[in-house]
Amino acid sequence: MKAVVKTALVLATALTLGACSSWIYRIDVPQGNFLEQKDIDKLRVQMTKEQVRFVLGNPVAENAFDDDIWHYFYALKGGRGENFEKQLIASFKDDKLVDITGDFKKPDNFNTPLDK
Template sequence: MRIKFLLVSTLSAALLMTSGCVYRIDVPQGNFVEQKQIEQLRAGMTREQVAYVLGSPMVQDAFDNSTWHYVYYLREGWNEPKRKTLTVHFAGDKLSSVNGDFPAPKSFNMPL
């Protein structure tokens, strides 16, 4: 009886000690965009050119096709999640403005 109690208490203690050591994987979601991609954008670019530089947008408004949203969400292990957003606006079929967590390039308004 004592051996069973000792065995159960030892296993319980070992289980409690290891329960806090759980690995949590990194979870990336969305469009990963870097500043070097933003530097390639110019006012007047077509939708196809923007999609070539940035990739397909994460969200397109079904009723207003003039705005594309690029969203990136990363949760690394137990750390607080990181979120980056970029919104691209079109006037007609041409790029008109960019805003979000990335600064617009200095050469954005220069002709193509």
């Protein structure tokens, strides 16, 4: 009889603790460059790499074989399982920005150089 009571008590404790696991705080894990559309709106064709770096920060990755392509990537793994990802690829030619692609809207005035 004591074995049955012990087994029931252990089982009840295990089930109770298992139910509490939803109360455990899980941290959000951000990785990469957090960019907002307002940052992207500052970009213009023919900006130098130095100017783009000033506006957006250092890229997460530069192409090892072609230093004219910069990758900006941001991922957030939420503690509760929700995930968020955004990317931006900046393309350069002769140290000047020529195009951007990715998950952001290209600014309407992107094709107007800063000096115009």
